[in-house]
Amino acid sequence: MVRVTTEDRRMNRYNDEPTGSPLPETRPHPRPPIAPDLATIKGGKGGVFYRAHSYHTKVPVEGIVRLLEHYTEPGDFVADPFCGSGQTGVAAILTGRHAVLSDLSPAAVHIAKGYTTQVDPRAFRLAGSQLLERLADTEQSLYGRGANRVEYTVWSDEYECPECSTKISFWDHAVDHAAGTLSKTLTCPRGHGPFKKADTPWVRSVPVQQNISLPGVRSRTVRDLLGDDREPDSGPLPDDWFPTTPWEPWREMWRAQHDRMGIATAADFYTSKNLAALAALWREIGSINDENARDALRFAFTSIVNRASRRYQWHPSRPTNVLSSTMYIASLNYEFNVFSLLRRKLATLEKMYEATWSAPGTCAVRQSSATDLGWLADDSVDYVFTDPPFGSNIFYGDSSFLWESWLGEHTDVGAETVVNRRLDASHGRTDLAEYEKAMASAMCETARVLRPNGWLSLQFHNSDDAVWSSVQSAVESADLQMRAAVVMDKGQKSFKGLRHASRGERVANFDLVMHLEQTTRPSAATPQTPQDRSAVANELKRCIEGKPASQRTTPWLHSQVMRYLLENGADLRGWSFAAVEKLCSELFDRKGTAWTTRN
Numbered sequence: 001m002v003r004v005t006t007e008d009r010r011m012n013r014y015n016d017e018p019t020g021s022p023l024p025e026t027r028p029h030p031r032p033p034i035a036p037d038l039a040t041i042k043g044g045k046g047g048v049f050y051r052a053h054s055y056h057t058k059v060p061v062e063g064i065v066r067l068l069e070h071y072t073e074p075g076d077f078v079a080d081p082f083c084g085s086g087q088t089g090v091a092a093i094l095t096g097r098h099a100v101l102s103d104l105s106p107a108a109v110h111i112a113k114g115y116t117t118q119v120d121p122r123a124f125r126l127a128g129s130q131l132l133e134r135l136a137d138t139e140q141s142l143y144g145r146g147a148n149r150v151e152y153t154v155w156s157d158e159y160e161c162p163e164c165s166t167k168i169s170f171w172d173h174a175v176d177h178a179a180g181t182l183s184k185t186l187t188c189p190r191g192h193g194p195f196k197k198a199d200t201p202w203v204r205s206v207p208v209q210q211n212i213s214l215p216g217v218r219s220r221t222v223r224d225l226l227g228d229d230r231e232p233d234s235g236p237l238p239d240d241w242f243p244t245t246p247w248e249p250w251r252e253m254w255r256a257q258h259d260r261m262g263i264a265t266a267a268d269f270y271t272s273k274n275l276a277a278l279a280a281l282w283r284e285i286g287s288i289n290d291e292n293a294r295d296a297l298r299f300a301f302t303s304i305v306n307r308a309s310r311r312y313q314w315h316p317s318r319p320t321n322v323l324s325s326t327m328y329i330a331s332l333n334y335e336f337n338v339f340s341l342l343r344r345k346l347a348t349l350e351k352m353y354e355a356t357w358s359a360p361g362t363c364a365v366r367q368s369s370a371t372d373l374g375w376l377a378d379d380s381v382d383y384v385f386t387d388p389p390f391g392s393n394i395f396y397g398d399s400s401f402l403w404e405s406w407l408g409e410h411t412d413v414g415a416e417t418v419v420n421r422r423l424d425a426s427h428g429r430t431d432l433a434e435y436e437k438a439m440a441s442a443m444c445e446t447a448r449v450l451r452p453n454g455w456l457s458l459q460f461h462n463s464d465d466a467v468w469s470s471v472q473s474a475v476e477s478a479d480l481q482m483r484a485a486v487v488m489d490k491g492q493k494s495f496k497g498l499r500h501a502s503r504g505e506r507v508a509n510f511d512l513v514m515h516l517e518q519t520t521r522p523s524a525a526t527p528q529t530p531q532d533r534s535a536v537a538n539e540l541k542r543c544i545e546g547k548p549a550s551q552r553t554t555p556w557l558h559s560q561v562m563r564y565l566l567e568n569g570a571d572l573r574g575w576s577f578a579a580v581e582k583l584c585s586e587l588f589d590r591k592g593t594a595w596t597t598r599n
């Protein structure tokens with residue numbers, strides 16, 4: 001195993017990885033925790049770094065930059081052992097720090113490397129346009145040319161009436177195009193029903209509408225073009241290699257729907273047209289000799305493979321996206337022109353490379369579990385920012401399935417630090433106790449590599465008090481001292497957050513960043529004192545005073561209660577999302593989703 005020693009740091013090298021400018025001498029970091037207003041990681045979702053490549057729960061770079069500027073000096077080393085897409089590395093590059101990142105997942109390592117490899121933007125533009133030129137005929141044969149080029153096709157499911165076997169088109173019978181709404185049930189043209197989708201046999205998926213490039217013609221129905229007897233455009237399977245990794249029932253995100261629709265491998269998540277386009281691109285990128293250009297274009301490729309799949313839902317009135325917490329295929333979905341997706345992505349990535357190409361920092365990325373950072377020496381890192389998995393919120397290996405199928409390497413899902421729901425023991429099921437143990441190892445490893453007086457900012461998000469309690473115990477077992485906790489509004493609501501706003505669903509919207517110090521100086525708070533209900537009630541009253549409605553909702557207040565208890569070293573158990581909501585209902589009146597002071 002490659003180990004980075006303190007001496008290596010002083011000699012300015014991480015064995016095989018170049019690290020840039022000389023390091024300052026080891027010095028104490030007698031810094032206070034960052035002030036709450038500076039620590040608020042808000043916005044950033046429209047920025048080029050956010051848009052370059054998707055990843056599950058990506059942290060905006062702008063927020064990490066502020067943390068690095070507070071806790072470190074240029075030339076310092078920062079680590080992120082659950083790095084995901086590598087935003088900590090991007091922040092380090094932009095601010096002249098040296099980042100060492102790691103993640104268990106091959107997809108995360110690929111994406112983090114893509115984000116943090118400094119690529120000449122002009123060379124990238126040339127490589128991208130040459131790639132598109134070489135595949136111009138393929139594009140034309142798949143999507144047409146000029147003004148008639150198809151930008152996307154909408155596909156609709158067809159079902160069979162359980163009573164009379166008549167065909168039920170979802171597009172014709174479940175979409176109210178004028179109102180912009182979708183029905184949850186199906187009624188057959190002969191009046192039978194309504195039936196739940198799950199109880200209605202699925203027959204096939206057919207194209208129903210196309211959007212073309214012709215100015216002034218936004219869309220045309222496929223029925224207009226092909227008549228009523230249209231056949232699904234299944235097309236032949238491509239000659240090029242494409243991924244056939246099995247999508248199996250033991251996985252967390254497998255659903256009976258996949259079985260009903262015959263989705264058995266990675267390839268089945270694509271229409272054959274898009275599979276052919278992607279396979280041709282993958283082949284052509286693989287044939288590029290220049291390693292930098294090849295890797296950067298592979299990064300561009302993976303940035304479109306989810307959007308290009310059947311996972312991209314169509315809705316008559318609202319914009320949609322690919323949801324990372326599910327492999328669900330909606331009854332109406334997009335078949336986007338793969339080359340148009342790529343053209344847009346190449347332009348975004350070029351802008352990103354313009355920003356990082358001559359930036360002063362460096363970044364190295366490894367595939368490794370956070371529970372064993374053996375390749376980093378004791379006291380070798382000045383600051384850690386990390387965002388670990390939040391209990392059962394996201395199953396990363398499954399969410400990254402399509403990326404990893406193209407890359408040909410899959411996450412060991414049994415080694416993920418998550419709380420499994422349906423994974424069985426033979427595939428490495430992890431329960432809450434094992435999750436806590438793995439988090440404790442990760443925190444102990446983090447404390448070991450952090451230099452004395454170094455800081456760890458730990459971002460976390462969950463509505464379950466038992467998961468919170470596990471994280472609290474893990475932090476305590478590593479002897480890291482809690483100095484502050486800041487509630488963070490990431491700007492844009494998550495899908496679950498949106499559901500909360502519309503239907504009052506019980507989910508937490510906000511993350512909390514705990515600021516922990518690696519020191520023998522104990523916290524002011526006594527650890528694990530029992531929580532005091534009236535003290536929490538007073539804190540809730542203080543929190544809603546003079547605040548806008550968005551900061552008087554249960555998700556926001558639940559995060560505030562977590563912050564308050566953590567800062568006071570109190571026991572988090574018993575303070576679930578539901579418990580906070582119950583206390584709010586005893587103390588306040590509800591107006592919509594916001595709580596107001598009772599007169």
Ligand SMILES: C[S@@+](CC[C@H](N)C(=O)[O-])C[C@H]1O[C@@H](n2cnc3c(N)ncnc32)[C@H](O)[C@@H]1O
Nearest residue numbers: 058059082084085104105369370387396416417
């Ligand atoms: C919340 S995400 C991090 C997202 C990241 N902050 C970003 O902005 O993209 C958590 C990450 O932890 C990784 N992970 C899960 N278990 C792990 C383990 N035992 N060791 C290292 N990484 C792990 C997942 O693959 C995932 O990328």
